[in-house]
Amino acid sequence: MKVSIQLPAPPSRDYEIVIDELPTIALEGKAVVVTNPKVAGLHLRRLLEHLDAKELFVVTIPDGEEYKTMETIEFILDRCFDHRLDRKSTMVAFGGGVVGDMTGFAASIFQRGIDFIQIPTTLLSQVDASVGGKTGINNRYGKNLVGAFHQPRAVYIDTYWLGTLPEREFAAGVAEIVKMAVMFDEKFFEWLETHDLHDDANLKEAIKRSVELKAWVVNQDETEKGIRAVLNYGHTFAHVIENFSGYGSYLHGEAVAIGMVMANRLAMALGMFGPEEAERVEKLLARYGLPTDYAIDSAEAFYDRFFLDKKSHDNTITFIVPERLGRFKMVKGPARETVLEVLAHYEKGRGREE
Ligand code: NAD
Numbered sequence: 001m002k003v004s005i006q007l008p009a010p011p012s013r014d015y016e017i018v019i020d021e022l023p024t025i026a027l028e029g030k031a032v033v034v035t036n037p038k039v040a041g042l043h044l045r046r047l048l049e050h051l052d053a054k055e056l057f058v059v060t061i062p063d064g065e066e067y068k069t070m071e072t073i074e075f076i077l078d079r080c081f082d083h084r085l086d087r088k089s090t091m092v093a094f095g096g097g098v099v100g101d102m103t104g105f106a107a108s109i110f111q112r113g114i115d116f117i118q119i120p121t122t123l124l125s126q127v128d129a130s131v132g133g134k135t136g137i138n139n140r141y142g143k144n145l146v147g148a149f150h151q152p153r154a155v156y157i158d159t160y161w162l163g164t165l166p167e168r169e170f171a172a173g174v175a176e177i178v179k180m181a182v183m184f185d186e187k188f189f190e191w192l193e194t195h196d197l198h199d200d201a202n203l204k205e206a207i208k209r210s211v212e213l214k215a216w217v218v219n220q221d222e223t224e225k226g227i228r229a230v231l232n233y234g235h236t237f238a239h240v241i242e243n244f245s246g247y248g249s250y251l252h253g254e255a256v257a258i259g260m261v262m263a264n265r266l267a268m269a270l271g272m273f274g275p276e277e278a279e280r281v282e283k284l285l286a287r288y289g290l291p292t293d294y295a296i297d298s299a300e301a302f303y304d305r306f307f308l309d310k311k312s313h314d315n316t317i318t319f320i321v322p323e324r325l326g327r328f329k330m331v332k333g334p335a336r337e338t339v340l341e342v343l344a345h346y347e348k349g350r351g352r353e354e
Pocket of ligand 1: 036038039042063064065068095096097098099101121122123124125128129130131132133134135143144161162163164165166169172252
């Protein structure tokens with residue numbers, strides 16, 4: 001015997017990403033703003049002036065990647081029940097990627113899913129984390145291993161918030177912008193070489209292009225079955241660097257900068273990407289004070305760590321490398337010797353030699 005369930009097409013989940021001064025946002029029903037003490041202290045008052053909701057609550061969670069846990073999710077959910085939010089309520093993520101990922105996840109499971117909007121306040125979250133609906137938390141097995149794909153109803157990107165962002169955090173966001181350019185858009189890369197992102201008009205332009213490229217990727221592959229994995233360029237190496245250096249020594253974007261330089265070297269070892277192109281990427285990253293070198297104790301130990309990554313399927317790692325500027329290549333399971341040869345350059349910090 002068989003019974004089939006035939007579901008109607010779900011309502012559209014399309015949404016707008018507004019890159020502009022924050023407008024007044026009208027929210028139906030109750031709303032809860034999720035933020036942390038740092039962002040609240042700096043910017044909550046201005047945010048509240050722009051939110052028009054029947055009833056509005058603020059939930060403050062501790063600041064830091066180490067609090068991106070199920071415990072914090074429980075805390076957010078409890079506050080939502082305390083305030084009697086219902087299925088028509090909206091959550092507002094107000095902060096960097098940590099707040100965004102957690103608010104999105106809490107919204108995806110509160111009463112089986114309610115709306116949320118993203119108001120990202122770091123450059124990294126404006127160009128990357130707030131767009132595309134990946135939400136989640138860390139657990140003892142690793143980063144972002146528990147979560148859901150839950151798209152926001154809207155994303156509002158206002159560079160005003162970035163006025164208080166420390167320079168290192170700013171640069172970490174630039175690394176993700178460079179990533180998009182190297183992978184998908186040579187012209188954008190050339191533009192980045194000649195435009196300073198400390199200028200607000202240039203910054204807005206770069207955010208717009210990065211978000212357009214991310215949207216183009218997500219539109220094709222929401223749940224990372226294919227091309228979305230290209231956004232992991234530099235990240236395979238970065239995760240190992242973060243793992244070895246202890247979370248906190250490098251900001252994620254800094255580890256990604258080193259990881260991209262390493263991936264470029266791998267591309268060259270595989271007969272792609274020229275040394276001149278690699279030099280240009282390194283120069284652009286260094287211009288924003290991003291690290292591009294790293295000392296590895298043992299290439300073998302570094303290599304072995306790749307396999308702890310959740311993205312290594314069947315003990316095969318897929319490396320994302322540039323074939324040339326603006327064109328990516330996914331390389332599945334390159335020869336161990338080739339990767340070790342690349343890593344050997346970094347043993348005792350020799351990555352910059354030659
Ligand atoms: P973060 O959220 O920890 O923010 C960095 C620091 O800046 C924090 O101390 C924060 O309080 C502070 N801050 C935020 N806005 C500020 C402002 N306007 N002025 C001054 N300080 C401010 O880190 P992040 O780099 O924004 O995001 C990293 C997180 O994003 C990671 O957890 C990562 O896994 C996640 N991420 C998610 C995706 C995705 O697709 N969902 C993509 C990339 C990264």
